[in-house]
Amino acid sequence: MVYDLGGNVELNIIDTHVHLQDFTSENVKDVIISSHGVGIEKFICVSAKSEDWSKIEKLIHKYPKKILPAFGIHPWYAKDGKKNWSGELENMLKKYPEALVGETGLDGYKDPDGQIEVFERQLFLAHKYNRPIIIHCVKSQNWFENNWRLLPEKFVFHSYNGKKEFLKEITAHNGYVSFSFSVLQNKELAELVNLVPIHKILLETDSPYQSFEKNRDNEPALLPFLVKEIAKIRGMPLNEFSRQIYNNSLEFIKVG
Ligand SMILES: [Zn+2]
Numbered sequence: 001m002v003y004d005l006g007g008n009v010e011l012n013i014i015d016t017h018v019h020l021q022d023f024t025s026e027n028v029k030d031v032i033i034s035s036h037g038v039g040i041e042k043f044i045c046v047s048a049k050s051e052d053w054s055k056i057e058k059l060i061h062k063y064p065k066k067i068l069p070a071f072g073i074h075p076w077y078a079k080d081g082k083k084n085w086s087g088e089l090e091n092m093l094k095k096y097p098e099a100l101v102g103e104t105g106l107d108g109y110k111d112p113d114g115q116i117e118v119f120e121r122q123l124f125l126a127h128k129y130n131r132p133i134i135i136h137c138v139k140s141q142n143w144f145e146n147n148w149r150l151l152p153e154k155f156v157f158h159s160y161n162g163k164k165e166f167l168k169e170i171t172a173h174n175g176y177v178s179f180s181f182s183v184l185q186n187k188e189l190a191e192l193v194n195l196v197p198i199h200k201i202l203l204e205t206d207s208p209y210q211s212f213e214k215n216r217d218n219e220p221a222l223l224p225f226l227v228k229e230i231a232k233i234r235g236m237p238l239n240e241f242s243r244q245i246y247n248n249s250l251e252f253i254k255v256g
Helices: 025-037 051-063 086-096 115-128 141-150 162-171 186-197 220-234 238-253
Strands: 013-018 040-046 067-071 100-107 133-138 155-157 174-178 202-203
Touching: 013 051, 013 202, 013 220, 013 238, 025 040, 040 051, 040 100, 040 220, 051 067, 051 086, 067 086, 067 174, 100 115, 100 238, 115 133, 141 162, 155 220, 162 174, 162 186, 202 220, 202 238, 220 238
Parallel strands: 013 040, 040 067, 067 100, 100 133, 133 155, 155 174, 174 202
Antiparallel strands: none
16 A cells, blocks of 8 residues: 655654564565655564574574564563573664664553562663663652652653543653654554654554554555654754654664
8 A cells, every 4th residue: 555645745753663573474574675665764672482582593693774672571571481592682773783672661551570579680781782672661759759760861751542641751851752653542542742852753554563453464665654644743944853763863873
């Protein structure tokens, strides 16, 4: 399906949250080609469990210019980690000096057992190697409100569609906020977009997850439509807005 962005718009954008390893391997190639065609320059390829790390490594070798890896353990998998996951994660961060940490975080809907410990260990490593961190936060505001000092210099709350008040706290602590299609579900959520300083906004698809159209898989090639919608909400020309978001992404991934 071809979407019309309207006018002569050339975008250059980074999808800051994609689980490329979760597409089927034949699919990944198509996903990369079609996203290239609409101006997606790069992906932050995000892991959820330690088994993902070697899959992402393979993708890096195949598409070195396209993929920036994020290695971490998602709170849903906090208990499934191998015994030495932390040592392995540290090795990955040493091996890939540009890698981020994530996705990690806390999820109040899931078994809390081990979540905080696994998250705090990743925060420690993000500090030690001075890497940005990608945070999944669901029903876990409390922990953050008491522990902002544990976060590394650069952090992003991904696919944000939570409370206004907490969003203000994130930005007061100099955090980035990433929006996915989920923020377009209703008017009230869309308003969140206006509460973040323009230089702290990132955009993502979280594909292949968070499909927003029935019978259609989410994929990075759809990101331009999110860029367009958010630009509208911010009242900015599309070109200017996408340039800003691109620069924000570069600033976020810059290590050191
Ligand atoms: Zn994700």
